[in-house]
Amino acid sequence: MSDGAASGAGSAGADLRAEVVDDLATLVAFPTVSDRPVTAIAAFLAERFEALGFHIERFDDPVHPGKTNVVCTAGPADTDGIVLSGHMDVVPTAGQPWTGDPFALRRQDDGKLIARGSADMKGFLAASLQGLAALDLRRLRRQVVLVWTHDEEVGCHGSAHLARTLASLDRRLPSACWIGEPTGFEILRKHAGHVGVEVRFHGQAAHSAYPELGANTVVAAGRAIAALDDLSRQWRLRAGPEPDVGSSTSSGVPLNVANVHGGSAINIVPDRCTVQLGFRPLPGMGHEALVQELQACLDAVRLPDGTRLESEVLRVTPSLLTRAGTDLERLLVPHATHPAPGTAGYATDGGNLTQVGCEPLIFGPGSIKVAHQADEFVDVSALQSAVAQITSVVRGRCMG
Numbered sequence: 001m002s003d004g005a006a007s008g009a010g011s012a013g014a015d016l017r018a019e020v021v022d023d024l025a026t027l028v029a030f031p032t033v034s035d036r037p038v039t040a041i042a043a044f045l046a047e048r049f050e051a052l053g054f055h056i057e058r059f060d061d062p063v064h065p066g067k068t069n070v071v072c073t074a075g076p077a078d079t080d081g082i083v084l085s086g087h088m089d090v091v092p093t094a095g096q097p098w099t100g101d102p103f104a105l106r107r108q109d110d111g112k113l114i115a116r117g118s119a120d121m122k123g124f125l126a127a128s129l130q131g132l133a134a135l136d137l138r139r140l141r142r143q144v145v146l147v148w149t150h151d152e153e154v155g156c157h158g159s160a161h162l163a164r165t166l167a168s169l170d171r172r173l174p175s176a177c178w179i180g181e182p183t184g185f186e187i188l189r190k191h192a193g194h195v196g197v198e199v200r201f202h203g204q205a206a207h208s209a210y211p212e213l214g215a216n217t218v219v220a221a222g223r224a225i226a227a228l229d230d231l232s233r234q235w236r237l238r239a240g241p242e243p244d245v246g247s248s249t250s251s252g253v254p255l256n257v258a259n260v261h262g263g264s265a266i267n268i269v270p271d272r273c274t275v276q277l278g279f280r281p282l283p284g285m286g287h288e289a290l291v292q293e294l295q296a297c298l299d300a301v302r303l304p305d306g307t308r309l310e311s312e313v314l315r316v317t318p319s320l321l322t323r324a325g326t327d328l329e330r331l332l333v334p335h336a337t338h339p340a341p342g343t344a345g346y347a348t349d350g351g352n353l354t355q356v357g358c359e360p361l362i363f364g365p366g367s368i369k370v371a372h373q374a375d376e377f378v379d380v381s382a383l384q385s386a387v388a389q390i391t392s393v394v395r396g397r398c399m400g
């Protein structure tokens with residue numbers, strides 16, 4: 001397709017509409033629920049973008065076979081162009097009241113395109129294929145980098161691994177970074193992070209008739225949970241680097257004691273207990289200092305004699321706080337439903353991508369309100385708008 005066709009009317013517009021919908025149908029047919037491999041969809045995207053003229057790299061997760069990130073580059077290196085990014089995985093459909101096969105795209109007369117991942121976020125992937133096909137990549141004056149990740153939905157593991165790998169290679173990505181999560185074309189520039197921690201208690205088992213011979217880890221966990229509850233009240237009053245009155249971030253740092261597993265039988269003093277908890281650093285807030293505070297809180301707990309605890313950070317999804325007024329924001333505003341950037345209520349790959357020089361903004365077709373639900377959908381008109389936006393923004397950033 002020639003340069004400029006994306007915004008064309010008449011038959012060119014009709015072709016475009018058909019092509020982006022066909023691509024979405026292909027993409028949603030890969031059942032990439034996060035516990036499955038992404039090998040096939042990664043191969044499809046690699047082949048398609050390679051055909052457009054992109055150079056393809058894969059960054060495989062060394063521990064989990066079948067998990068890979070695809071990075072596609074075009075245009076002159078080290079020119080601070082633009083990143084387009086999205087995740088290839090989707091959330092499960094089991095137990096949800098779908099009215100058809102979630103992995104077969106259904107096209108309704110009202111323009112709704114229904115399938116798992118249609119909004120979150122294979123719609124943006126499909127729009128990228130068409131939006132970039134409309135450009136002559138040989139004319140790029142700045143680099144375009146596409147970052148397609150795995151396992152975003154289960155803790156942004158793919159982007160975490162990718163950011164670590166790129167940092168170890170001393171590679172930076174362009175600062176303008178567009179993450180096409182479904183925001184209903186609202187620009188979002190910040191979100192809280194999420195940190196998962198496990199606390200393991202070790203004690204001594206004994207017959208319950210002789211408790212003095214044992215060391216009770218469930219009692220130990222109870223005392224620790226009471227201390228964590230006190231800490232959570234303190235953290236609710238904590239202000240972030242950029243307090244945002246009236247939004248979900250106004251209530252401080254939420255700390256949630258999520259589950260407790262301990263003990264085996266009613267007549268045995270329990271020698272093992274595990275507590276898992278999570279907390280959400282505010283936009284722009286690092287997690288290390290909070291982890292240290294948490295550890296100090298746990299260290300101060302008066303545990304029953306003979307018990308001890310150890311803690312481990314299981315996962316970290318960094319928060320995001322991109323400054324207002326970036327060049328990408330300026331390029332997205334004409335396409336946005338509101339001119340002022342807002343706050344996402346969920347975490348994204350954006351926090352990890354800041355580690356390699358990105359200033360991510362979240363903006364894309366479809367609504368987060370239908371994501372993760374039965375009969376998730378994106379409107380064909382939104383998809384079509386996204387195609388034209390991608391063409392226009394990439395041209396503005398990299399061909400101007």
Ligand SMILES: [Zn+2]
Pocket residue numbers: 087120121152181182
């Ligand atoms: Zn998503």
